[in-house]
Amino acid sequence: MTPAINQRVLLASRPDGLPRPDNFRIVEEPCPVPAEGQLLLEILYLSLDPYMRGRMDDAKSYAEPIALGAVMEGGTVARVLVSRHPDYAVGDIVLSHSGWQRYALSDGAGLHKLDPAAAAPSTALGVLGMPGFTAWAGLLQIGRPRPGETVVVAAASGAVGSAVGQIACIQGARAVGIAGGPDKCAFVRDELGFDAVVDHRAPDFAQQLASACPQGIDVYFENVGGKVWDAVFPLLNDFARVPVCGLIAQYNALPQAGPGTDRLALLMRDVLKKSLNIRGFIQREFADLRPAFLQQAQEWVRDGRLRYREDIVEGLEQAPAAFIDLLQGRNFGKLVIEVAPL
């Protein structure tokens, strides 16, 4: 019953800029055997998310860096393969944080049982999981869009952005998405029902964004940074709210400014003049709201008001390349590695 060999993806070296395949090392090790009180989990799905780039650095952040030689961390959906734990039976499907590997031990801490009949288990990593909750909490607790206000979000076909825009529409706000390329833009407009969408690859992107926001921007849900932020910033209205949950455009390298006006001072000037509110957050801060989110989001998914798209890549050994693609916006929808068939 217990497999002999475990496959794991380790952090081999810290990236300098965009990660390269050799920053990862795929190893085979003996599969661990559960002791009394433990479970052996078979990973089915591994979530790949931009925040993982930060963990690969050796810098203080809201989470500890991944140690060199340690397994890459990440959220997972797994099946209980062996149980020596009273609360779990063989075959149970659980949400865990087991990282980039095929098998993992657990003592039950932090596990959540999933009901495959209620929702496809992979959604626990996306629309009904951490990305969906990030969107929900950041938009409703910090952004607080009012009916008729304009909400802008980038990476609008992605796990977080797609939920932000749709939840904004549910609140009666006007959702403007930013995405890269005609396919993603069409999806955001036609499938997700955003009020407008702008392609950030267009040479006149900033102008197009301004045209798409004739009343200015009341909420900018920041998950990318870089040139999108540069285009959004002048359009912010008085009392605009900017929840910041990610800055994927500057994870690999901070943009270098030329000589000239200090943009930090410009930012602060507008913070003052426009009474802006810029607030970084991580979804953990709102953990007590998670049950309320789950109930609401499940309902919205069921009645078709909250749609999602998954980009499922088969095989754990594809994880490094898929992650590198993710950081360059090459995925289309929530990126999930299918480690083993459901």
Place this chain on the structure above:
Amino acid sequence: MTPAINQRVLLASRPDGLPRPDNFRIVEEPCPVPAEGQLLLEILYLSLDPYMRGRMDDAKSYAEPIALGAVMEGGTVARVLVSRHPDYAVGDIVLSHSGWQRYALSDGAGLHKLDPAAAAPSTALGVLGMPGFTAWAGLLQIGRPRPGETVVVAAASGAVGSAVGQIACIQGARAVGIAGGPDKCAFVRDELGFDAVVDHRAPDFAQQLASACPQGIDVYFENVGGKVWDAVFPLLNDFARVPVCGLIAQYNALPQAGPGTDRLALLMRDVLKKSLNIRGFIQREFADLRPAFLQQAQEWVRDGRLRYREDIVEGLEQAPAAFIDLLQGRNFGKLVIEVAPL
């Protein structure tokens, strides 16, 4: 009874950088005569505040610019000299927004009667007025210091900063003030009772600030910007709150950055990594809390927990020079022009 001549200070030209005396023009005009329903006010005190620098520019902000040739605006305490209004009697002392002049008409809109027996009328322009309310609202509604947390404020001997630090102490937080020169620093520490004070003129200012904040900074009440913000920024703790009510260091000119790292991107990185909350505000936003503030602040002033210092300059014709000094930190306490004796 009615004086023949009114003296007024007009905006003669828009300043380029620090205002110069010739940006103002002092004129004498016939004193206006109140019609039925109007009052003639004799200005006793004129408040000079940093925000007025912004109004001298021709740029969009939360308030309209002052028109060229118009009287400089500002909060005032005045005596009713002639009343053709049923609610006011000759001799009443009122808070008004009559600007830089000796006499002004009013139809009663926006006037508040003051009780000279309850508090010195000049305090309605300082500790019990707009600056005190700015401190109270920004600190308690946005900063929300918890007991034991570290609150930092600059211009700590000034109208807003002195109140911020003392209210922080009343909340059980640790107040660290920043001021310029030994006299102001001694006043902040010994008279106002801040827990620590740092002189921003010290060559090792940033290091001294770090030493004064061994547990980092939880609330930075931003009213100056510039090099103080540069020193504060790396010391901000996770979940730090930064209410922004002023940036006096950059009102005259935005600091110019050399080539190199874009500090805007650095700021946003820390906003994300530390879940910072940066929020510009003006006290008007919290107008419905003004009665609660007044009640609490009057009590604190009476029992000596909220002290204040006024820097009273005699003569309306001194206002331009005193205002230029204010922008360079040359005042010591709340700057008020005594236009006429009480």
